[in-house]
Amino acid sequence: MFGMDSLLIGTIIPFLFVLTVVVFVHEMGHYLVGRWCGIGVQAFSVGFGPEIFGFNDRHGTRWKLSAIPLGGYVKFLGDMSVTSSPDSEATQKLTEAERKHAFHTQPVWKRAATVFAGPLFNFLLTIAVFAVMFSVYGRFVSDPMVAEVRAESPAALAGxxxxxxxxxxxxxxxxxxSDVQRLVSGRAGDPITFVMERNGAEIILNATPEIMEQQDALGNTVKVGVIGVINNEALGQPRQVTYSPAGALVEAVSETGHIIMRTGEFLQRFVVGREDKCQLGGPVKIADMAGKAAKLGFEWVVQLVALLSVGIGFLNLLPIPPLDGGHLVFYGVEAVMRRPLSERMMDIAYRAGMFLVLAFMGFVFWNDLFGC
Structure with missing residues (x-):
């Protein structure tokens, strides 16, 4: 039960560590910027449901760990629920002093900054992890050379x-x-134009990547786009690149940006049915990946934290209530119209958005348990 290969030590504890760090950083972003804006905070929770344990700080905020470790929330003064939905009746019952610190009585820019801070802190966590990794380990690179062309592959057909x-x-x-692989892997079925150097001259070739199953570093089967070219040691000249702290930070920002762009491209293709549904997973898949990462070493767990953090940050910016992006859309409309949307319109939007979020959660749970 307590061995490294056990469910508890080998999977559940790494999963809880990964998810707790990502959720805590996200909610801490909301909390810190909200407090900086003078907004009162009633509760800060890692997890949902019944409280396991907690305490009140000197500002009256209840810090707690809750029973269902699949998220978290910051409940600001005047919120109706953990989704920061406005409650006009509750707001009217607040004292004059409390109204000054209630979330929904704040200027729109303060509310927008507080909401955006959650995803922003997720991105900053990813950048910080990558910066440390690049500073300590550097990265292995190879020249973008073609050593071999697989027969009858898209590359062979393209010349x-x-x-x-x-x-x-x-x-x-x-x-x-690696730059080539990154730009090709998410474009299966899309015609791509390549500028190549051959015998000192530039030529233009066009190829359409095909789907191929590969194993990632954690042993998961993933489907990626390939054109069928192979690099080798003789032509690629693989080498380790080291970075100064400043250089590592720049590289970390760049790498985080690439992941965000790749995530956006994946979701766009997924919506129109051009990506494999099994590439999406929920808590069960995350737990499995956390267990596999833990067996490879703590640095792999930290890298998984970085990847999950940027994914959570991106998903929370989708313009769907009650996600952070949905709130930002409301604040954008309010800023343009100089008044908030009616409570009826917001209620309809929240209900529709909640349905979409629950449907997505159900989909990934199905994928986890039965679909893939």
């Missing part, structure tokens, strides 16, 4: 030849073979 060097992929300059 790629051994010795070609990638210059750009759909207008994006590339410096390493």
């Amino acid at each position: 790629f030849e051994p010795g070609d060097r990638f210059i750009s992929v759909d207008g994006t300059p590339v410096e390493t073979f």
Whole structure:
């Protein structure tokens, strides 16, 4: 029961660690910026449901750990629920002093800043993790060279030849073979224009990546787009690149940006049915990945925290109530109209948004347990 291969030590504890760190950082973003804006905080919870334990600080905020470890919330003064929905009746019952610190009586910019801070802190956590990793370990890179072209692959049909060097992929300059893989892997079925260097001259080739199943670093089967070219040690000249602290930070920001863009591209393709539904998973899949990462070492768990954090931050910015992005849409409309939407319109939007969120949660749970 307590061995490294046990369910408790090998999977549940790494899962709780990963999820708790990501949720805590997200909610801490809301909390810190909200407090900076002078907004009162009634509760800060990691998890939902019944409280396991907690305490009150000197500002009257209840800090607590709750029974269902699948999220968390910050409940501001005047909120109707943990989704920060306004409660006009509760607001009217507040004292004059409390109204000055209630969330929904604040200027729209303070509310928007407080809401945006959650995803922002998720992105900052990812950047911080990557910056440390690049500072400590650097990264391995290889030149963007073609050493071999797989027969009858998209690259072979497009005319790629051994010795070609990638210059750009759909207008994006590339410096390493990993850059090429990153730009191609999420574009299965999309025609891509490649600028190549061959015998000192630039040529243009067009290829459409095909789907191929591969194993990622944690042993998961993933489907990615490939064109069928292979790099090797002789042409790629693999080497380790080291970074100064400033250089590592710049590289971390760039890497986080690439992940955000790739996530956006994936969701766009998923909505129109061009991505495999099994690439989406919920808590069960996250727990499985956390267990696999823990077996490889603590640094792998930390990297999983970074990847999950940027994903949570991105998803929370989707313009769907009650997600943070839905609130930001409301605040944008309020800023333009100089008045908030009617409570009826907001109630309809919250109900529709909650239905979408619950449907998505049900979908990933089904994927976890039965669908894939």
